[in-house]
Amino acid sequence: MIDLAQELKKKPSFVPIDPPDVDDIQALPVAGPGVEPTEVVGRFLRQITEKTRRDATYYSKSYRAQINLGVALLNKGDLSAAQEAFELALKLEPANQTAVLQLGRIYLRQGNLVKAKDAFASLRKVMPHSAEPFVGLAEVSAASGDLEEAQHLLQGAVDQDGHSLAARFQLATIFMRMGRTNEAVRALKAAVRIQPRAPFLHYALGVSYAIRKDPARAKRAFEVSLRLAPGMAQAVKALSKVLLEGASFQAVRELLAEQVAKDPHDFELRELLAWAYVREQNYLAARRQLYTALSELPASVATINRARIANNLGVCYEFLKDLKHAEHFFLLSIDTFAEGGPIAYQNLERLYLQMDKAQAAQAIAERCLAQYPEDRTSVMLGAVALGEQERYGEAIAQCQSFLEKADDAQISAVLSNLLTDAERFDEAIQVLRKAMRSKPLDRALINNLAYVYLMSDAIAEARDVLRQVPENEPAGAYLAATRGLLRLREGDLAGGVEGYERSQQIALQQGNQRLAVRSKQKMHLELAKAWLLRGNVDVALQEVRKGLALPLKRGAYVRDLKRLAARLSKS
Amino acid sequence: MLGEFVGQPNVIQRVSSLADFTEGFDTPLNVRYTLTFSYFAMELAKSDLAAAVAFGGLDAEAKLVFFRDACKGLQRLHVRQIVHRDPKPRNLLVMADRQVKIADLGTSRSLDRDAVPLLPDYAGFWPGDLRYAAPEMLAGLFSEAPELAIYADFFGLGAILFELFTGQVLTLSVFDGSFAMDLTSAMAHVPPGKRRQIYDDFVTQLADGHPLPNLSATGDGAPRCIQLRLDGLYSELCRLDYRKRLRRFESLFRQIEICLIVLRNEEKYLRWLKEKRRRRATLIGAGRVAR
Numbered sequence: 001m002i003d004l005a006q007e008l009k010k011k012p013s014f015v016p017i018d019p020p021d022v023d024d025i026q027a028l029p030v031a032g033p034g035v036e037p038t039e040v041v042g043r044f045l046r047q048i049t050e051k052t053r054r055d056a057t058y059y060s061k062s063y064r065a066q067i068n069l070g071v072a073l074l075n076k077g078d079l080s081a082a083q084e085a086f087e088l089a090l091k092l093e094p095a096n097q098t099a100v101l102q103l104g105r106i107y108l109r110q111g112n113l114v115k116a117k118d119a120f121a122s123l124r125k126v127m128p129h130s131a132e133p134f135v136g137l138a139e140v141s142a143a144s145g146d147l148e149e150a151q152h153l154l155q156g157a158v159d160q161d162g163h164s165l166a167a168r169f170q171l172a173t174i175f176m177r178m179g180r181t182n183e184a185v186r187a188l189k190a191a192v193r194i195q196p197r198a199p200f201l202h203y204a205l206g207v208s209y210a211i212r213k214d215p216a217r218a219k220r221a222f223e224v225s226l227r228l229a230p231g232m233a234q235a236v237k238a239l240s241k242v243l244l245e246g247a248s249f250q251a252v253r254e255l256l257a258e259q260v261a262k263d264p265h266d267f268e269l270r271e272l273l274a275w276a277y278v279r280e281q282n283y284l285a286a287r288r289q290l291y292t293a294l295s296e297l298p299a300s301v302a303t304i305n306r307a308r309i310a311n312n313l314g315v316c317y318e319f320l321k322d323l324k325h326a327e328h329f330f331l332l333s334i335d336t337f338a339e340g341g342p343i344a345y346q347n348l349e350r351l352y353l354q355m356d357k358a359q360a361a362q363a364i365a366e367r368c369l370a371q372y373p374e375d376r377t378s379v380m381l382g383a384v385a386l387g388e389q390e391r392y393g394e395a396i397a398q399c400q401s402f403l404e405k406a407d408d409a410q411i412s413a414v415l416s417n418l419l420t421d422a423e424r425f426d427e428a429i430q431v432l433r434k435a436m437r438s439k440p441l442d443r444a445l446i447n448n449l450a451y452v453y454l455m456s457d458a459i460a461e462a463r464d465v466l467r468q469v470p471e472n473e474p475a476g477a478y479l480a481a482t483r484g485l486l487r488l489r490e491g492d493l494a495g496g497v498e499g500y501e502r503s504q505q506i507a508l509q510q511g512n513q514r515l516a517v518r519s520k521q522k523m524h525l526e527l528a529k530a531w532l533l534r535g536n537v538d539v540a541l542q543e544v545r546k547g548l549a550l551p552l553k554r555g556a557y558v559r560d561l562k563r564l565a566a567r568l569s570k571s
Numbered sequence: 572m573l574g575e576f577v578g579q580p581n582v583i584q585r586v587s588s589l590a591d592f593t594e595g596f597d598t599p600l601n602v603r604y605t606l607t608f609s610y611f612a613m614e615l616a617k618s619d620l621a622a623a624v625a626f627g628g629l630d631a632e633a634k635l636v637f638f639r640d641a642c643k644g645l646q647r648l649h650v651r652q653i654v655h656r657d658p659k660p661r662n663l664l665v666m667a668d669r670q671v672k673i674a675d676l677g678t679s680r681s682l683d684r685d686a687v688p689l690l691p692d693y694a695g696f697w698p699g700d701l702r703y704a705a706p707e708m709l710a711g712l713f714s715e716a717p718e719l720a721i722y723a724d725f726f727g728l729g730a731i732l733f734e735l736f737t738g739q740v741l742t743l744s745v746f747d748g749s750f751a752m753d754l755t756s757a758m759a760h761v762p763p764g765k766r767r768q769i770y771d772d773f774v775t776q777l778a779d780g781h782p783l784p785n786l787s788a789t790g791d792g793a794p795r796c797i798q799l800r801l802d803g804l805y806s807e808l809c810r811l812d813y814r815k816r817l818r819r820f821e822s823l824f825r826q827i828e829i830c831l832i833v834l835r836n837e838e839k840y841l842r843w844l845k846e847k848r849r850r851r852a853t854l855i856g857a858g859r860v861a862r
Contacts, residue, residue, distance in 0.1 A: 062625035
């Protein structure tokens, strides 16, 4: 019988970092990247703004002075004050194109698409040969979700002014959003021809190659952007992601170690470095990076990032066998951002099952299902947790209600397990037969069905079912055990023992010691039943004792062994 | 310092010698204090270039002539190994005879090894207006390599030329938040004595990452016949990498003169240009036939 409790208890999952994406490309650096200024930079921008403001006050009737003030305020990030300055400039010089263009950009950043569209449309009338109004209108269309229109407008901008970097760059990002990466690459290559030494263009080209699943070219483009701008953190991160996909862990570590030294507070760099360590199975080093990233995370960082790092830290702890800390960080991840995805919940459920805390596992599964009712893993883990508490009725009902909505081979397998443990063999057979209609060759279903037949003493049917798996096909631990059980039920005790020992061997080869022990426990249980059938109570009792002496103290096998022990001691 | 430029055009003149006056102040406790102030008088200017830029009204030729005057004034300073360190439209005064004179030498310094600058720096900052400062000065090289202020003066001239023709302060378009972030992150924690070396290694990437705006595509712009020339001239003066920056007055004056000639003979120039293009097209066509 496939023991899904064991399957599900196996590995915790990391929440991965997103691969390079079009959202990583924000805007042309010349149009202001919206960076969070440091204190020194803030002071510098303030001083420049103050000087410009003094000029604007002195020449209060000059639209040029007001425009300069507006640009300075924009650089400082003060959108509303900049808007006032440009509006004043427009009052002084109603036809001023720069003021209209800047106002259009401000409206766009403020999300006021109607006003932005009006501004760019009026500009297009007075600047029919300039690309700028087309680019602005395209950005408005893109912001309102009309990518086709945006692409059409940008194509117009490129036709108007083939040297407009902004037009080609925006066109490339629109193509990327439309999933037309080949055209995005073409547009970016044209932009690179206009400005060959602009690092952000090579970076964008790298992102489009990465989206196109062309890691070799993506790597080359990111490397060029890094040669042009060695400190470009975005390019370092994107290159690291590409290298990680290509399993070049040492290169990633070297690249990131240097960057982390430069900017020790960048949590994304540390996360990527941790990934490189994880892929090398150096969980200790990965844990160190993630711990530092989490403890130094500024309050402004989105909670989803905090939750992701906490979960991944928990996984590292679990791999390092420090289950207490693993539990702490999985809980932290869930409490930080409950809507951060089901992975942290599933990890904690698995951890609790591993720690034999079935009740806690069930509670977490319930919390997860309240957030994600369709999460089949939590349905399974929750049912397994209920089964471990011998609350078979609730566990079976949970699986059945999920199966009413959709067919699912794994849930069916779990349900058949639970029904078998509850000794409701006929229902288990029905469930498995139904599941096998859509997946007739599913090895887990075949194995489970054969097992249920054997448990309900339908040996011939079990044999027929098992014949569907060719003898020469490499068997897993579960199938070997079921074949052993068949031999036992056929009266071949030596053959049965051989089957079970084969199963234990496979489990140990796979590093699943717990499964090997369970297989052994089942072997003793079945041998005890076989000896009892032959009337040899003493040997049966010996087998029961051997089974109960094994380190597994919970579950259906222990329950059956105890029942048998009670029966034998009475007799 | 002004004493060195007596009688020279394009540099503001002092019209009186240094004199003192004393003024008494009474306090509530009937104690009288006297304070002595030093002063001198300067010649009276009609306006400055900042006002001319702010309100426009200058034609392209006048802008170029004013700019040439400003360059001449700065050249006179440089000949005497004096750097101005704060050239900007406000410090370029327009006299009644429409001559432009460079003024406000409070921030200037002599590059003679023994000379002590009046303002070596200003609480760790560049003494001049940050909006017209060259990036190498923003990077703090002014105390470590004072001679680089010559290059910075040329950058200031380029910024003035840009502003004269566009009405916009150049550095507001270039020195934005990302520029300042890049510069400060590269130069942060660099020990004294190493700044120039680090900056020299970094400046190429700074220039690559922050391209200069196109003069013809910004603000008021310039007449079409001199657009490309002016774009080239200002770009050469404002190169972010000081090692590649134009810093020869002869070349600068030659280019200004060419622009002036083109402007004054715009129609003839455009006819000549058209003819040149026609001939080239004919030659290319002939080549095709011959092939």
